[in-house]
Amino acid sequence: MELPELDPADERPKHQQITARLRQAIESGSYEPGERFPGENTLMTRYQVARSTARQALAELIDSGYLRTEPKVGTFVRDDRQLIRKPRRYRRTKDTGPFATDARGAGLSADIEAATETVPADQATADRLNLHAGDQVIRTRYRFLANGRPIQSSTSYEPAALTLGTLIERPEEGPYAGAGVVARFDSLGVHITHVTEEIRVRPPRPDETTDLQVPRGVHVFDIRRTFTTDSRPVETADITIPGDRYALVYAFQVPDDEQDPATD
Amino acid sequence: MELPELDPADERPKHQQITARLRQAIESGSYEPGERFPGENTLMTRYQVARSTARQALAELIDSGYLRTEPKVGTFVRDDRQLIRKPRRYRRTKDTGPFATDARGAGLSADIEAATETVPADQATADRLNLHAGDQVIRTRYRFLANGRPIQSSTSYEPAALTLGTLIERPEEGPYAGAGVVARFDSLGVHITHVTEEIRVRPPRPDETTDLQVPRGVHVFDIRRTFTTDSRPVETADITIPGDRYALVYAFQVPDDEQDPATD
């Protein structure tokens, strides 16, 4: 792959010109995903620039998701990310929660780490569960692994007044371990009818970068999910998913009537 | 705000130590959103490092969404971005499309730019619409502005065989201009019953950075939406939304029966 030298008439900064050329080369398919890419030294000599200029050009492509570096080894075209389609819907069946269902459907092993505590609710959590700050809630932190690789983490909150002393007090223990939230609450006679998911996207926090092994240039989905019965919220959770591993899929019906149900 | 000097015993690189201290200062509220932040020169003298090291520390905080720079002016704490909750739902009513409805509901002006062409479908688009590559499709590119600010762009595709020669041939002209997709197709007697949205998160492409004014350190939602009747897809669109302005909200009912509708 021959790349022309920089055009002195181009008004853009050198690093931008290099970035543009390299991006074009990647998009035109000159490099295969996973293939070794010209490193800092190569770019220095090819474009006659200082190392930091070559480095800056590469950094932009890393932050844009085109490249990744492996320290002491080299620079590579990022692999075509294998996105798992994650249909986000909730059923009343008991067998397994949605994560395990998705993973096994894709032929992956599914492991779930969970840790449960009873803690007083902070104001934000209390608001989401229609409680008062300080009321006791069951907090469970999860980490989900597919084929041994962390792929999702979440923290869920349930009012202690509802579940404490029942068979589902600790979500990952007892007869309903691994079942979905809807099935677990059904076992108490608490009938969940609605779920709301609010999706944000943001850079990973430092702890998420390590826990979920999020590479540079990747952001995360931040989902706030709340389950409600006809009268009250009964579970709320914050779910964090690296953006290079999942596509979220929502499928729903378009209502038949002209009525505005004033959902908001 | 006094910051201690670097700890020589700390094994982390200097730029990481500086980043960690600065992030802590921001999160603890030592700087207000929008407030001026110590610049490269200040950090150089305060921590006794070279300019590029100070610069690298700041770059990490910019990419993490904490700071923004204004060339020739300074470095500032990023404003608490007020997220707009964007309910994603579709109704059958005619009056206005969901974008205009939501924007006006939030007290914003809504402007839509649109350009329509008839083009042959490429393979990917043909697959999404159950057509053959080369079949004619109506492609419309949109840019949505709220209070004059670009906030969403999209490209939609409809089979020309369905709409060519009808009143809704060009989505943004005729009696159904500005109406939602469902209402437009209803006018042809084509009854949309389902919609699927597939959400990804990725860095903006260079053209999106300018068109949508996406700042560094912000990624975008990439939504592939497809409307279908009971028998076939009739419209598909790629929607791009900057991740720092919107939270997507999905609200739905949990089905009552144990049946698995095998939606996928």
Place this chain on the structure above:
DNA sequence: TAGTGGTCTAGACCACAAT
């Protein structure tokens, strides 16, 4: 041992905004 990316220094010139 040669080559890699990560870290770091010590300079320089620039255009422009603020004062």
Place this chain on the structure above:
DNA sequence: TTGTGGTCTAGACCACTAC
């Protein structure tokens, strides 16, 4: 006029890998 961030150069040392 002063200070800002943006760009760029020309070096250096490091730990580690296997090009």
